[in-house]
Amino acid sequence: IARPGAGLRLRGDAYLQQMLSPAQLDQYRRDGYLALPGFKTAAEVDAACRRAHELVAAFEPDARTSRFSTRDRSRLADAALLASAEAVQCFLEEEALDDAGRLCVPKAESVNKIGHALHELDPVFRAFSRGPALAALARELGLVQPQVWQSQLIFKQPRIGGEVGWHQDASFFVTTPHTVTTFWFALEDATLNNGCLWVKPGAQHDALREQYVCDHARGKLTMKPLDRTPWPERADSVPLPVVAGTLVVFGGLLPHCSEANRSGRSRLAYTL
Numbered sequence: 440i441a442r443p444g445a446g447l448r449l450r451g452d453a454y455l456q457q458m459l460s461p462a463q464l465d466q467y468r469r470d471g472y473l474a475l476p477g478f479k480t481a482a483e484v485d486a487a488c489r490r491a492h493e494l495v496a497a498f499e500p501d502a503r504t505s506r507f508s509t510r511d512r513s514r515l516a517d518a519a520l521l522a523s524a525e526a527v528q529c530f531l532e533e534e535a536l537d538d539a540g541r542l543c544v545p546k547a548e549s550v551n552k553i554g555h556a557l558h559e560l561d562p563v564f565r566a567f568s569r570g571p572a573l574a575a576l577a578r579e580l581g582l583v584q585p586q587v588w589q590s591q592l593i594f595k596q597p598r599i600g601g602e603v604g605w606h607q608d609a610s611f612f613v614t615t616p617h618t619v620t621t622f623w624f625a626l627e628d629a630t631l632n633n634g635c636l637w638v639k640p641g642a643q644h645d646a647l648r649e650q651y652v653c654d655h656a657r658g659k660l661t662m663k664p665l666d667r668t669p670w671p672e673r674a675d676s677v678p679l680p681v682v683a684g685t686l687v688v689f690g691g692l693l694p695h696c697s698e699a700n701r702s703g704r705s706r707l708a709y710t711l
């Protein structure tokens with residue numbers, strides 16, 4: 440894959456750079472996703488990891504800190520999650536607190552995710568979330584006017600990294616037509632052991648099964664069923680083990696999930 444600066448052409452005020460081969464574009468259109476190893480350099484990945492760990496070090500968890508779970512969505516109905524839309528907020532792994540609300544793992548291994556405005560508020564992730572390579576890729580994927588609406592660091596901690604069940608990212612960003620596209624950057628190697636992504640190839644045209652609805656007045660967040668298409672079976676899906684620096688890009692309707700991490704290695708990712 441071309442690096443920023445390679446093969447740049449100037450036309451008007453737009454830098455043009457070819458990111459994808461015709462075969463890669465065909466693959467994206469056919470399967471609904473594409474893995475691009477080496478999209479980020481080792482230095483960019485290192486800077487992002489260092490910053491992620493700085494944010495955790497500065498975080499002061501207490502019994503009121505929200506835990507994050509996709510299994511019991513009623514737990515998400517709290518002010519912290521709503522407020523995090525415009526903040527940089529840590530959420531704990533479900534298993535990071537004991538029954539008395541005390542941290543039962545080292546703080547450095549307690550955070551499930553940080554969201555959801557890193558791309559705007561954090562200088563390191565602001566830079567990571569922009570640039571000619573990303574702009575060129577977005578354009579080649581057919582995004583006419585790309586806009587970054589959300590960012591999160593997903594830690595998938597050793598031993599207690601939570602499972603993320605089957606979902607479609609468009610549930611959280613409903614547009615007409617569906618144009619939501621996810622950019623998922625591996626900041627550490629994602630493997631079968633530490634909870635790599637699983638996707639159902641070719642399912643990027645599935646109906647949207649559910650919609651995340653925010654009732655700001657009542658501070659309630661609910662998942663509204665829209666379509667009864669069953670979630671994929673394991674036999675229909677494929678794992679996406681990738682090395683650090685890889686960008687996995689997929690359409691908002693593509694069903695995907697990841698397993699719990701019971702291994703001794705974290706699986707840090709950053710998503711837009």
Ligand code: FE2
Pocket residue numbers: 606607608695
């Ligand atoms: Fe997702």
